Amino acid sequence: xxxxxxxxxxxxxxxxxxxxxxxxxxxxxxxxxxxxxxxxxxxxxxxxxxxxxxxxxxxxxxxxxxxxxxxxxxxxxxxxxxxxxxxxxxxxxxxxxxxxxxxxxxxxxxxxxxxxxxxxxxxxxxxxxxxxxxxxxxxxxxxxxxxxxxxxxxxxxxxxxxxxxxxxxxxxxxxxxxxxxxxxxxxxxxxxxxxxxxxxxxxxxxxxxxxxxxxxxxxxxxxxxxxxxxxxxxxxxxxxxxxxxxxxxxxxxxxxxxxxxxxxxxxxxxxxxxxxxxxxxxxxxxxxxxxxxxxxxxxxxxxxxxxxxxxxxxxxxxxxxxxxxxxxxxxxxxxxxxxxxxxxxxxxxxxxxxxxxxxxxxxxxxxxxxxxxxxxxxxxxxxxxxxx
Amino acid sequence: xxxxxxxxxxxxxxxxxxxxxxxxxxxxxxxxxxxxxxxxxxxxxxxxxxxxxxxxxxxxxxxxxxxxxxxxxxxxxxxxxxxxxxxxxxxxxxxxxxxxxxxxxxxxxxxxxxxxxxxxxxxxxxxxxxxxxxxxxxxxxxxxxxxxxxxxxxxxxxxxxxxxxxxxxxxxxxxxxxxxxxxxxxxxxxxxxxxxxxxxxxxxxxxxxxxxxxxxxxxxxxxxxxxxxxx
Numbered sequence: 001x002x003x004x005x006x007x008x009x010x011x012x013x014x015x016x017x018x019x020x021x022x023x024x025x026x027x028x029x030x031x032x033x034x035x036x037x038x039x040x041x042x043x044x045x046x047x048x049x050x051x052x053x054x055x056x057x058x059x060x061x062x063x064x065x066x067x068x069x070x071x072x073x074x075x076x077x078x079x080x081x082x083x084x085x086x087x088x089x090x091x092x093x094x095x096x097x098x099x100x101x102x103x104x105x106x107x108x109x110x111x112x113x114x115x116x117x118x119x120x121x122x123x124x125x126x127x128x129x130x131x132x133x134x135x136x137x138x139x140x141x142x143x144x145x146x147x148x149x150x151x152x153x154x155x156x157x158x159x160x161x162x163x164x165x166x167x168x169x170x171x172x173x174x175x176x177x178x179x180x181x182x183x184x185x186x187x188x189x190x191x192x193x194x195x196x197x198x199x200x201x202x203x204x205x206x207x208x209x210x211x212x213x214x215x216x217x218x219x220x221x222x223x224x225x226x227x228x229x230x231x232x233x234x235x236x237x238x239x240x241x242x243x244x245x246x247x248x249x250x251x252x253x254x255x256x257x258x259x260x261x262x263x264x265x266x267x268x269x270x271x272x273x274x275x276x277x278x279x280x281x282x283x284x285x286x287x288x289x290x291x292x293x294x295x296x297x298x299x300x301x302x303x304x305x306x307x308x309x310x311x312x313x314x315x316x317x318x319x320x321x322x323x324x325x326x327x328x329x330x331x332x333x334x335x336x337x338x339x340x341x342x343x344x345x346x347x348x349x350x351x352x353x354x355x356x357x358x359x360x361x362x363x364x365x366x367x368x369x370x371x372x373x374x375x376x377x378x379x380x381x382x383x384x385x386x387x388x
Numbered sequence: 389x390x391x392x393x394x395x396x397x398x399x400x401x402x403x404x405x406x407x408x409x410x411x412x413x414x415x416x417x418x419x420x421x422x423x424x425x426x427x428x429x430x431x432x433x434x435x436x437x438x439x440x441x442x443x444x445x446x447x448x449x450x451x452x453x454x455x456x457x458x459x460x461x462x463x464x465x466x467x468x469x470x471x472x473x474x475x476x477x478x479x480x481x482x483x484x485x486x487x488x489x490x491x492x493x494x495x496x497x498x499x500x501x502x503x504x505x506x507x508x509x510x511x512x513x514x515x516x517x518x519x520x521x522x523x524x525x526x527x528x529x530x531x532x533x534x535x536x537x538x539x540x541x542x543x544x545x546x547x548x549x550x551x552x553x554x555x556x557x558x559x560x561x562x563x564x565x566x567x568x569x570x571x572x573x574x575x576x577x578x579x580x581x582x583x584x585x586x587x588x589x590x591x592x593x594x595x596x597x598x599x600x601x602x603x604x605x606x607x608x609x610x611x612x613x614x615x616x617x618x619x
Contacts, residue, residue, distance in 0.1 A: 004502065010490035290486045293447060294500045294547075295475025297468060381447040385486075 003296055003304035008311060011280065019312060022276040026316025026364055029265040030357045031323040036258025037353040038327050042345040043334060054086070054220055055128065055240035058210040058227055064246075066099040066209040067117075073205035075233055082226055084219030085212055088127065093213035095125030098198045098206075102168040102190065104157040114333070114342045116153055117189040118168065120197030120207075128213055132186060137162040137177030142193050145173045145200075151180035152187040152331065152344030166190070169200030185244060188333075188344040211240070247343070254334070266364055269316070273368025277309050281376040288376050289384030302377035309369020310362055317361025321354050393456075394555055394587040395421040395444055400453035402439055402610075413439040415610035417453070421603075423554070426581040426588045428601030436610045437591040441557050444589065445478050446470045458554055475503045479548025479586075483560035485540040487532040487547075493519060494528040497546045504551065518546040522576050538569025545576055549586070556580065558590040562597050574600040 012019045058079065063069035076096040086093045101115035126132065126139060136154075140146035149160045159165070165172040173192060181187055198207060214220035220239070227237040281288070288301055328349040333342050376384075402414040413436040421427045431437050442448035443455050446462045455462045458477055465473055487496045497515040506514070519525055522542035532540055541561060548556050558577060562570035578600045580586040590601060598604050598615075606615045 002502075004495070004499075006495070007488065007491060014490055286486060287488055290488065291499075292471070293445070293474070293480055295471045295503045297471055382442060 002300050002307075003291060005307065008304060008308035011284070011308065012312060012315075015280070018276055018279065019315070022272050022312055023316035023319055025272040026269045026313050026361050027319030027323060029262060029269045029364065030317050030320025030361050032258060032265060033262035033360055034321055034324045034349070034353050034357040035327060036255060036262070037356065038324060038347040038349045039258075039332065039334075039345075040255050041348040041350055041353065042332065043343070045345070045348055052129070052131075052213070053239065053241050054214045054216070056212050056214060056220060056223055056227075056237045057240050057243045058212060058235050058237045059208070061234050061236045066097070067101070069208050071096070071207050071210055071235065073207070075235060076207070076210055078230075078233065079210060079212065079227070079235075082223060084215055084223050084226075086215045086219075088124075091124065093124060093128050095122050095128055095211045096194060096207045097121045097125055097209050097211060098194055098201065098203055099208040100197075100201055102166070104153070104159065104166075106156055107158045110158060114157075114335075116157060116342060118147075118197065119189050119191050120194035120201075121191060121211075122194050125194070125211055126191070128211055129181070129186060131181045131184060132179050133181075135178050135180050137175075139177055139179075140192055141176075143196060144193065145171065145196065146176045147173045147190050147192045148177040148179055149175055149191075150187040150189045150344075151178060152333075153190055154178045155331070156333070156344070160190075169197070171200070185247070185343055188342055210235075212237070262360075266360070269313075269364045270368040273309055273313055273365055274372060276312065277305060277369045277372035280308065281305060281372045285376075285379070285384050286386060288379065289381050289386070292381040292384060298377040302373050305373035305376050306366065306369050309373065310365040313361045313365025313368070314358060316364075317358040320361065321349075321357050324349060324357075392423055393420045394423040394425065394458060395419070395589065396454075396456040397440075397443070398454045398456075400440075400443065400450045400455060402436070402443065402448070403451045412610050414443075414450070417610075417612050419605070419612060421587065421589060423458075423587055424581070424585050425603055426578065426601045427590070428598045428604035429589065429591045429607055430593070430595075430598060430604060430615065431607035433593075435607045437607050438559055440607065441559050441589065441591055444555070445480060445557055446474050472503075475500060475551060477553050477555060479545075479551070479553040479556040481541070481544050481548050481556065481558040481561045483563040485532070485537070485544045485564070487540055487543055489532050492529045492531055493524060493535065493543045493546075496532070496543055497550050500547060500551045514550055515546070518550040519543070521549070521580075522546045523572075536569065537565050538572055541565060541569070541573050542576065545573065545580075549580060549584075553586075555587045555589065558588065558592075560592055560594075561590065562592065562594050567596075570594065570597070 058071065059066060059069035060071060080092055080094055098120040100118050102118050103113045104116045106112040123142060135151065140148050147166060154160045160175055162175055162177060164175045166175060214223050224237045227233060227235050291301060327347040330347045331344060332347055333344050335342060397417050397419040400414055400417040404411045404413060429437050443450055444457055494515050497518050498511050501511040501514060516528065519528060522545050524539060524542055527535060527539060561573055565573060574597055577588050581588045604615055606613050
């Protein structure tokens with residue numbers, strides 16, 4: 001039979017200052033781990049939503065990003081009428097796109113300038129991203145020096161409100177609208193007419209990539225093979241979703257550093273929990289003796305103190321999750337090592353990370369509490385009572 | 389070994405061995421205490437009184453000799469069996485009460501019943517009854533620090549008797565109490581002995597406490613003998 005849990009809970013309450021300080025230590029550790037998790041999850045969601053499963057991105061062989069890829073007009077024309085490409089009203093869903101970056105300052109800090117992705121595309125390219133919708137103004141018109149900006153760009157970057165003028169290439173471009181996607185990477189882009197943008201940037205007939213929509217899964221595989229096998233093209237195709245998933249590499253260093261800090265802090269928190277439990281065991285040695293005298297077994301004592309350590313760390317875990325909770329939905333930005341541009345995302349605190357944080361806290365409690373609990377259980381009744 | 393004896397000690401020796409020296413706490417003690425007896429053991433500090441009580445409770449082992457309680461040779465039991473046996477047969481009252489400070493009087497008394505397999509409702513009923521027996525039916529939800537010393541000791545007695553053990557061991561039960569509270573506690577022990585047939589073994593310095601017992605012995609330097617002046 002186990003010692004009642006109320007005994008442990010009340011002891012934690014009685015030693016509330018020690019309990020709170022230890023729980024806070026555990027909580028900070030959990031908050032680092034879960035906080036990094038919310039960042040990674042937010043970035044992952046952002047990049048996942050950025051890709052349609054039937055969309056293929058075609059780039060120059062060996063290119064890791066659209067920004068460093070070159071695809072000619074001739075290549076585009078060859079591919080345009082390949083079998084398996086989806087159509088809309090007889091028009092093939094294929095878009096020849098140019099990518100570059102433009103420097104824009106923050107609205108709040110004009111000195112802080114970052115690379116923002118500028119995508120030149122055709123109206124078909126716009127329609128090929130069905131998750132994208134206008135929230136303000138209108139779409140850019142073909143042949144006019146107009147841009148439509150993503151929601152995140154509009155929110156953070158100066159000169160991106162509807163009616164503002166942006167300067168890049170050979171002159172000014174008018175902001176005529178704002179679009180958004182469901183947390184997609186496109187929110188961090190500026191879109192303009194592809195032909196005009198390419199001309200302005202001095203690209204001639206060269207673009208960066210081709211976006212093509214396959215009719216179905218089988219067609220997507222066939223198109224991928226066709227692009228790879230055609231010796232004239234020297235291009236390669238991959239799923240748009242996979243392309244964006246690869247960009248998760250940007251989160252790698254942050255994730256690794258966060259995990260390292262969390263592990264180092266966890267060692268400290270384990271010792272804090274251990275110290276607290278050692279103090280608890282020392283202060284309650286006589287109580288342990290009484291419980292043993294009444295007939296409670298060593299296993300009951302061990303379990304009781306382990307449970308107390310576990311409760312302590314779970315309180316810490318809960319504190320840690322509460323500390324991170326305000327981050328949920330908060331908009332963040334990170335430099336994308338693949339596109340060399342900024343990617344916006346929203347921190348996402350998911351149930352999985354909350355559970356993970358609580359499990360992490362529990363592990364700290366169990367590891368930190370074991371030795372003191374074991375020593376408490378190991379003592380003889382008389383030793384605990386202080387009679388010998 | 390006769391079952392009419394609650395406790396039988398035969399040639400019991402207890403030595404505490406340290407690195408530099410050894411202390412003989414009990415020296416070849418043989419003692420019989422009848423079932424239903426109120427036995428008082430007196431003697432100066434360090435004479436071995438508490439050690440003898442620990443051996444009877446099975447929380448210490450003799451260096452030599454045999455300890456039988458209620459017909460059970462305690463040396464035959466493992467630690468786990470001893471813990472179970474103790475929870476069923478022995479109630480223990482300390483000088484310093486030793487209640488769990490974070491639990492209420494009712495919860496302190498309920499503690500030993502957690503090992504019995506009784507349902508919660510029955511456990512609480514029995515704990516209330518035990519507290520009623522010691523006159524604390526109106527202090528069920530009080531924590532130890534909200535009680536006087538005498539009341540704390542009465543709670544400790546209720547905890548000792550709640551499992552209905554045959555033997556109650558009391559180690560200086562009045563040592564921390566004023567005269568009035570000590571009388572209350574001793575009266576309760578006497579009632580438990582006379583009306584409920586409990587075997588009481590009490591260790592004390594207090595000559596007044598001895599007057600409540602029906603039989604007494606004197607322990608000095610580990611040797612058992614008659615009370616001084618009664619030889």
